[in-house]
Amino acid sequence: MNPDRLKNAGSKALLTVDDLRIAFPSRHGPVEVVRGVSFALGRERLGIVGESGSGKSQTGRAILGLTPRPGRATARTLDFDGIDLRHATPAAWRSLRGIRISMIMQDPKFSLNPVMTIGRQLIEAARRTSSRAESKDRAMAMLEAVQIHDPYRVFGAYPHELSGGMGQRAMIAMMLITEPDLLIADEPTSALDVTVQIEVLRILDRLVTDRGMGLIFISHDLRLVSSFCDRVLVMYAGRVVEEVKAKDLIRAKHPYTQGLFKCLPLIDGDRAPLPTLQRDADWAL
Amino acid sequence: MTAPISRREWLLTEQPASRRQARLGQTYRTWLALRANRLAMFGLFIIMALVLISVFAPLLVRYDPLTGGDLRTGRLLPPSWDHPMGTDDLARDIYSRVIYGSRLTLMVVALVAVIATPIGLAVGTTAGYLGGWVDNVLMRVTDIFLAFPRLILALAFVSALGPGIENAIIAIAITSWPPYARLARAETLTIREADFINAIRLQGASSARILWGHITPLCLSSVIVRVTLDMAGIILTAAGLGFLGLGAQPPQPEWGAMVATGRRFIIDQWWVATMPGIAIFLVSLGFNLLGDGLRDVLDPKAADSHNEP
Amino acid sequence: MAGTFLQQTEGRYGALPTWFWKGTKLIATIAVTILGLLLITFFISHVIPVDPVLAVVGDRASQSTYDKMFIEMGLDKPLWQQFFFYVEKVLSGNLGNSFLTKKPVFDDLARAFPATLELATVSILIGTLVGIPLGVLSAVKSGTLTDQIVRVIGLIGYSVPIFWLGLLGLLVFYAKLSWISGPGRIDIEFEYNVTRTTGLLLIDSAMQGQWDAFRNVVSHITLPASLLGYYSLAYISRMTRSFMQTELAQEYIITARVKGVPEWRIIWVHALRNAAVPLVTVIALSYAGLLEGSVLTETVFAWPGLGLYLTNSLQVADMNAVLGGTLLIGVIFIALNLLSDLLYTLLDPRVRRRVGQR
Numbered sequence: 039m040n041p042d043r044l045k046n047a048g049s050k051a052l053l054t055v056d057d058l059r060i061a062f063p064s065r066h067g068p069v070e071v072v073r074g075v076s077f078a079l080g081r082e083r084l085g086i087v088g089e090s091g092s093g094k095s096q097t098g099r100a101i102l103g104l105t106p107r108p109g110r111a112t113a114r115t116l117d118f119d120g121i122d123l124r125h126a127t128p129a130a131w132r133s134l135r136g137i138r139i140s141m142i143m144q145d146p147k148f149s150l151n152p153v154m155t156i157g158r159q160l161i162e163a164a165r166r167t168s169s170r171a172e173s174k175d176r177a178m179a180m181l182e183a184v185q186i187h188d189p190y191r192v193f194g195a196y197p198h199e200l201s202g203g204m205g206q207r208a209m210i211a212m213m214l215i216t217e218p219d220l221l222i223a224d225e226p227t228s229a230l231d232v233t234v235q236i237e238v239l240r241i242l243d244r245l246v247t248d249r250g251m252g253l254i255f256i257s258h259d260l261r262l263v264s265s266f267c268d269r270v271l272v273m274y275a276g277r278v279v280e281e282v283k284a285k286d287l288i289r290a291k292h293p294y295t296q297g298l299f300k301c302l303p304l305i306d307g308d309r310a311p312l313p314t315l316q317r318d319a320d321w322a323l
Numbered sequence: 324m325t326a327p328i329s330r331r332e333w334l335l336t337e338q339p340a341s342r343r344q345a346r347l348g349q350t351y352r353t354w355l356a357l358r359a360n361r362l363a364m365f366g367l368f369i370i371m372a373l374v375l376i377s378v379f380a381p382l383l384v385r386y387d388p389l390t391g392g393d394l395r396t397g398r399l400l401p402p403s404w405d406h407p408m409g410t411d412d413l414a415r416d417i418y419s420r421v422i423y424g425s426r427l428t429l430m431v432v433a434l435v436a437v438i439a440t441p442i443g444l445a446v447g448t449t450a451g452y453l454g455g456w457v458d459n460v461l462m463r464v465t466d467i468f469l470a471f472p473r474l475i476l477a478l479a480f481v482s483a484l485g486p487g488i489e490n491a492i493i494a495i496a497i498t499s500w501p502p503y504a505r506l507a508r509a510e511t512l513t514i515r516e517a518d519f520i521n522a523i524r525l526q527g528a529s530s531a532r533i534l535w536g537h538i539t540p541l542c543l544s545s546v547i548v549r550v551t552l553d554m555a556g557i558i559l560t561a562a563g564l565g566f567l568g569l570g571a572q573p574p575q576p577e578w579g580a581m582v583a584t585g586r587r588f589i590i591d592q593w594w595v596a597t598m599p600g601i602a603i604f605l606v607s608l609g610f611n612l613l614g615d616g617l618r619d620v621l622d623p624k625a626a627d628s629h630n631e632p
Numbered sequence: 633m634a635g636t637f638l639q640q641t642e643g644r645y646g647a648l649p650t651w652f653w654k655g656t657k658l659i660a661t662i663a664v665t666i667l668g669l670l671l672i673t674f675f676i677s678h679v680i681p682v683d684p685v686l687a688v689v690g691d692r693a694s695q696s697t698y699d700k701m702f703i704e705m706g707l708d709k710p711l712w713q714q715f716f717f718y719v720e721k722v723l724s725g726n727l728g729n730s731f732l733t734k735k736p737v738f739d740d741l742a743r744a745f746p747a748t749l750e751l752a753t754v755s756i757l758i759g760t761l762v763g764i765p766l767g768v769l770s771a772v773k774s775g776t777l778t779d780q781i782v783r784v785i786g787l788i789g790y791s792v793p794i795f796w797l798g799l800l801g802l803l804v805f806y807a808k809l810s811w812i813s814g815p816g817r818i819d820i821e822f823e824y825n826v827t828r829t830t831g832l833l834l835i836d837s838a839m840q841g842q843w844d845a846f847r848n849v850v851s852h853i854t855l856p857a858s859l860l861g862y863y864s865l866a867y868i869s870r871m872t873r874s875f876m877q878t879e880l881a882q883e884y885i886i887t888a889r890v891k892g893v894p895e896w897r898i899i900w901v902h903a904l905r906n907a908a909v910p911l912v913t914v915i916a917l918s919y920a921g922l923l924e925g926s927v928l929t930e931t932v933f934a935w936p937g938l939g940l941y942l943t944n945s946l947q948v949a950d951m952n953a954v955l956g957g958t959l960l961i962g963v964i965f966i967a968l969n970l971l972s973d974l975l976y977t978l979l980d981p982r983v984r985r986r987v988g989q990r
Contacts, residue, residue, distance in 0.1 A: 099886075104886060128895075132892045133892075134892075135891065135892035136892030136893075140891070141890045143883060143887060145883070148882065148884065150887065151884040151888070152906065152981070152982060153905050153909070153981055154902075154905070162893060163891045166891070198981070198982045209887075212891070213890070213891075362787075463665075464668065466665060467665055467668030467671075467672065470668070470965050471669070471958065472923055472924035472961060472965060473924065475927065475958055475961050476958070478927065478942065478943075478946060478958070479672075479673070479676050479954055479958040481946075482676075482954045483676045483680040483951070555790060559791075563793070566795045566928065569946065582795065585799075590803065593803055597796075600793060600796030600799075603793045604792050604793060607790075607793070608788065608791035611790050
């Protein structure tokens with residue numbers, strides 16, 4: 039943690055997003071996949087839930103300025119700790135990415151460079167804030183912090199030589215090695231086996247708590263998000279349809295959220311017939 | 324849809340009513356995408372021009388391409404109004420020879436395509452459909468042919484068959500089919516287990532019938548596209564054989580052989596070798612531009628490591 | 633045929649280690665392919681010609697020479713036996729005598745090979761060193777004018793008849809401008825100053841400190857190597873563009889951006905390192921393709937290599953020489969394919985070690 043890096047820790051929001059829109063050109067004119075998303079984030083855990091195509095991942099990428107071409111992200115406000123991200127220069131982005139904001143991606147099979155060892159990839163991240171000499175020690179320490187028991191082997195391994203859970207731990211280590219202020223986790227456990235998911239989440243949970251960083255947790259899994267986050271944004275068709283405290287989720291007002299919640303299986307008592315989500319065209323308006 | 328629709332709308336509809344409409348619509352979309360590519364259109368223009376020139380050759384020239392003018396005064400004349408590309412060492416008008424040469428070039432391209440495509444299709448579909456040892460043997464043979472650079476193998480064949488344009492065509496065809504066989508085999512493997520093929524098999528159709536009646540037609544279009552992409556390479560190989568004196572024999576106006584003739588006079592009479600060379604270059608560029616555009620439109624990810632010119 | 637040699641086998645045979653089966657299969661594949669090459673050359677020499685003897689000795693040979701050759705080629709025996717003899721002969725290094733040079737074809741080829749090797753190597757260096765950056769540039773600037781220009785440069789390289797470009801090059805740079813030396817590898821005045829140890833004149837002259845000869849060799853090789861280099865550049869830059877586009881669209885590139893890795897490093901280290909794996913095959917194939925281009929180029933530049941030997945022999949229908957050359961080029965082709973597979977294995981950690989633990 040580097041509290042001195044934060045000008046107004048606690049008092050003001052770390053990240054403010056107002057009216058974020060992301061549009062992709064198509065044959066029939068631009069298509070907006072994110073349509074006016076607004077929220078503010080302090081040093082807390084914000085969950086973003088929604089089905090695939092709801093725009094949740096694009097929202098996460100836009101915060102890092104990584105909207106894929108030819109898409110365009112616009113916003114009334116996109117402010118990270120006093121920095122206006124809308125007009126950030128490439129140099130400004132580089133001083134933010136990896137150092138102050140970073141992102142854990144879904145599947146380590148694709149998100150790690152297949153021809154570089156884990157060690158080299160970790161050091162590449164660590165070098166942003168540390169000297170060459172320190173980097174290796176930091177990398178080792180970080181591998182231990184994500185509870186990898188034989189860090190030497192993993193350090194010298196190529197991504198394909200690791201299991202999915204190991205790969206994702208290495209990914210978490212790589213993204214937290216510079217101790218960023220904001221971490222975006224985009225479906226960090228969806229590609230993993232169920233048994234491994236919980237372990238990885240526990241590691242992530244502890245590291246985020248210890249370092250007191252802000253977290254945006256993007257997932258399609260409502261239960262996971264509600265147990266992991268303080269606050270939940272529910273997205274549908276590019277809009278935030280509901281913002282609710284995690285513990286109040288059961289009292290959610292929007293029919294989409296209620297519908298999602300009702301579809302969750304219960305441990306006690308069986309549900310027959312299985313409820314399905316009834317959609318309403320009005321939600322997308 | 325109650326209102327009458329234009330032909331364009333009929334072609335571009337998202338809900339085609341018949342298979343024919345769907346196929347025509349697909350072709351039309353390909354054409355629209357291709358038309359947007361200016362380089363490809365330039366290539367198409369060159370090829371159309373080649374075809375028109377070879378058809379109307381007699382109308383476009385004033386001199387006979389085979390018999391020359393006065394050997395005392397008409398040899399190796401520089402380009403002028405009378406002889407736009409000059410004359411060669413036998414006092415023949417180079418312009419007329421280049422124009423008539425387009426017929427030879429078209430003939431080579433067409434005949435090679437007509438010979439090599441069926442061989443490739445037959446080998447590829449048979450190997451893919453029957454599988455097992457037949458596949459192994461046929462693909463090994465294909466690999467062996469691929470193990471020779473194309474021009475070298477063609478050279479060896481021509482040297483045994485004897486020089487001449489027919490033998491050059493046969494040699495190029497013999498060396499061109501392996502990539503088509505590979506492609507046809509790959510296509511066959513994806514079709515082989517399709518439900519409709521199984522249905523035909525259950526009806527008791529013989530293997531030969533399934534191969535020729537059902538699988539080959541389905542592989543044909545992609546193989547034809549591939550042959551089009553290879554045209555430039557075929558033209559250059561034929562010109563190369565001509566240049567080495569193994570293709571068309573004198574006095575035929577073959578472009579490669581004409582460059583070889585001009586080689587002796589290159590320092591002082593540059594036009595003799597230059598003009599036919601430009602013709603080879605333009606035509607092969609035309610096929611390459613069109614092929615490149617086609618590849619982009621049909622398969623943006625096409626990256627075949629065997630597709631070397 | 634790239635990629636066919638090593639990749640098919642998995643350790644499913646139990647008792648013996650995988651490498652043993654891989655090795656066995658590899659050797660078997662090579663053996664079958666070479667046997668296939670021999671079958672083709674045998675077919676060309678013994679089956680196609682109306683009179684195979686005439687094709688070897690020429691029509692001015694005396695009756696006794698003819699009869700001797702008839703027996704030597706085993707033409708009184710059945711075809712399969714002839715093939716057997718043929719294979720035996722070739723495998724023992726006997727490719728017959730050239731009736732043009734009156735020497736064993738094998739020796740002729742050994743003398744001509746270094747010249748072609750030198751030309752092809754300099755060419756592939758030019759093609760790679762220029763082609764890869766152009767391809768990368770094209771992929772990064774995909775869809776822009778730069779991309780279009782690179783594409784057209786490549787397409788022209790594909791389309792131009794190399795023998796014609798060579799002639800024009802000689803006309804402009806040698807005859808008119810005198811910037812370079814003309815046909816041949818080295819001027820006659822230096823020819824005997826350089827002792828042939830490797831047969832590669834650039835290396836030989838440099839090692840012996842013959843810098844005048846070295847400069848002369850450079851000025852001879854520049855034009856033909858640039859032309860052949862351009863020819864391979866067209867292919868290399870196109871494939872580089874295609875591979876780089878694929879790599880730049882991968883997730884790990886986003887990871888690198890998230891990490892704040894500078895753009896040049898993302899392109900030249902992260903993406904290119906991955907694109908390099910298939911590119912090796914492409915470069916090996918172009919290298920082999922240069923052998924093809926060299927037949928025409930060497931003819932134009934009177935370059936005393938395999939290509940010129942082949943075409944000179946063709947002019948007089950010297951079948952032993954033609955087929956010897958064809959066979960040698962076929963074997964080099966196979967060797968290069970094999971080499972590219974081996975390099976592939978070295979470059980790609982996913983193939984290199986299958987430690988995989990779950």
